[in-house]
Amino acid sequence: MQAFIPSAPTLSLSPSRSLLSSFKTCTTFSPQAPARRRRPLTMTASAPPPLEDGMILFAKAGPGGKVMGDCPFTWKANLALRFKNTDFNTFYIDLANKPGWFLDLNENGSTPTFVDGPHAIGDSDEIVDYADKVGRKENLILTREDDPNxxxxxxxxxxxxxxxxxxxxxxxxxxxxxxxxxxxxxxxxxxxxxxxxxxxxxxxxxxxxxxxxxxxxxxxxxxxxxxxxxxxxxxxxxxxxxxxxxxxxxxxxxxxxxxxxxxxxxxxxxx
The missing domain is CATH 1.20.1050.10 (Glutathione S-transferase Yfyf (Class Pi); Chain A, domain 2)
Structure with a gap:
């Protein structure tokens, strides 16, 4: 099994068009026909996910650490990935007790973070844009800024x-x-x-x-x-x-x- 190396992906946190100004990620201080559906894998601080699992969406964990959290920005990204029929796994992150390897991956420690091989994206708008590029539903474009409305x-x-x-x-x-x-x-x-x-x-x-x-x-x-x-x-x-x-x-x-x-x-x- 290939080991997961947290520092390998390059994190994208560049300024971008924002749907809601600065509201694009969840941190410790935040309130916090589909793709083939995968079971969300349990996240533990000592067990980062293997890269061979493919594309990974890191999401804020809910109570107990094993259910989807309330982060609306992760929810936005999750919806976009699914509407675009993207094949990915979901891992939960306890934002009150962030594992060191996750902070190495995303120094802001925020969710959502999306990893696809060498690429890591820590901005919910950019994850939506990435879904447009990699999603298997090619006839659907989510970010349509050329639409007259x-x-x-x-x-x-x-x-x-x-x-x-x-x-x-x-x-x-x-x-x-x-x-x-x-x-x-x-x-x-x-x-x-x-x-x-x-x-x-x-x-x-x-x-x-x-x-x-x-x-x-x-x-x-x-x-x-x-x-x-x-x-x-x-x-x-x-x-x-x-x-x-x-x-x-x-x-x-x-x-x-x-x-x-x-x-x-x-x-x-x-x-």
């Missing part, structure tokens, strides 16, 4: 997660109405965009990188904001709700999603 969809999606974080982490009662209204406004902005489009996804009939980016964040809002602050996505956001339900119904979502309990666990550090 890309910029408008990008602008609609961008405020959502930041407004959610400000709301869910707010501890100032006087500021609560303001941050709650900002989140609601951001969600209504996406709903308006979806209502004006031809659907069922943000750019029409075909899934895109923007859909992979948005849906996990909506799930976090639905679960965490609901659990900790009693917030519900506004009933007038019916197109947004329908979009999330369509994403939840896909096999790619079912294969990549963490449970709602894990999302609650991931945000519990703030409450």
């Amino acid at each position: 890309w910029d408008a969809a990008f602008d609609a999606v961008s405020p959502v997660f930041g407004s959610f974080i400000r709301f869910v982490k707010n501890k100032e009662p006087d500021n609560e109405p303001k941050v709650k209204a900002e989140l609601t406004e951001a969600l209504r902005g996406v709903n308006k965009f979806l209502a004006q489009g031809k659907g069922p996804f943000l750019l029409g009939e075909t899934i895109s990188a923007l859909d992979c980016n948005l849906a996990p964040k909506l799930q976090h809002i639905s679960v965490a904001a609901g659990h900790y602050k009693g917030y519900r996505i506004p009933p007038d956001c019916s197109d947004l709700q329908a979009f999330l339900e369509r994403m939840r119904a896909t096999e790619e979502w079912k294969a990549s999603a963490c449970t709602d309990d894990v999302i609650v666990w991931g945000w519990s550090k703030f409450f």
Whole structure:
């Protein structure tokens, strides 16, 4: 068996177009027809994965270290890889107790990190772009910046997660109405965009990188904001709700999603 050499891959962490500004990876401080489905392999600090297992997605571990964690950026990358019919394994990383070999691989110690032979990518947007290159579903391009609706969809999606974080982490009662209204406004902005489009996804009939980016964040809002602050996505956001339900119904979502309990666990550090 070929030994895994953590320092061998070259990590890509170069600045790139971001779907959500600086929100692209999970660290210790973060809240944290498909490809042939593989069983996620158990990650232990003393046992890095062998390179012969092929492409590997390193994901934030959930409670106990053996289930998918709540990192929405890993979720985005995972969805993209699966929609592109990419053959890969998943390994879980305890971000509170990162193994030394993982820090050698990615000095930032963040997830997601994707390894394909000599290549290592530590940026969720770049993993989505890489999926476009190596995925076996060649007729699907996820990052379609030449689409005439890309910029408008990008602008609609961008405020959502930041407004959610400000709301869910707010501890100032006087500021609560303001941050709650900002989140609601951001969600209504996406709903308006979806209502004006031809659907069922943000750019029409075909899934895109923007859909992979948005849906996990909506799930976090639905679960965490609901659990900790009693917030519900506004009933007038019916197109947004329908979009999330369509994403939840896909096999790619079912294969990549963490449970709602894990999302609650991931945000519990703030409450």
